[in-house]
Amino acid sequence: MTREQLEMLKELMALDFYVLELSLFLNTHPNNRQALEDHNMTVRKYQDLKMDYVRRYGPLCIGCVSEYPWQYIETAWPWEIEY
Amino acid sequence: MWNYEKILQYPVKVSKNDLEMAKYLYAQYGGPDSELSAGIRYLTQRYFIPTDEAKATLTEIGTEELAHWEILGTLIYKLTEGLPVQALRDAGLGAHYAQHGKNLYPHDAAGVPWTASYIQSHEDPIATLHENLAAEQKARATYEYLINLSNDAGVIDTLSFLREREVVHFQRFGETLDIVRDYLENEGGRRDY
């Protein structure tokens, strides 16, 4: 995995985590408008970056579009990546 | 349902092989207060818990614990990867090798297999949420012992992240307990005991 790909992957991991952290907070604070705005903004950023990453480096999940042949099995497994 | 993503929740970077540390990390892979216990506990407790906040919290924290379980698996894999059998034997992992080869198995740091009796699931939401508050503190304490046992900056960094998550989960379960108590006092007053 190139340095460039790894940096992009780590950014994606961070956004994914931020979405989770905000949603966990919202589960017990559903009326917090600021957290909800942050959540929605982060979700959009995450989705854009994920689409960009998958287009460049291949699928991260079975619901990602793939080139021929099926690329899902070829992208790196999380425990095998040198972070 | 669950969807798998080929990403970790937090990066795992180890600076060298360390079989002894791998052995200790099994405490959180398949021990009493492990991520496996946490995930199965919360996901099992969801069905009869009152309030939507509580259902969401159990579902989401339970799911996050499975992501942590994968981080532990990754740590153990990276600390063990590429070493000869003799090294496993020297580090006290010979018995593990005899039964599983180099692959992982959900047992604790002493090799005791994971069992569902580590967890409890009650209909009573007060009992359930108190169990979870205790579980988060026990997991936090275990991470602190593991951090004390490690001298690898990468391992310590990942363990510190996991420790911090237990603190956040404790906080969220505390808020959930307040919400459920409120519900029981105001709306769900009738109880069958």
Ligand SMILES: [Fe+2]
């Ligand atoms: Fe936790």
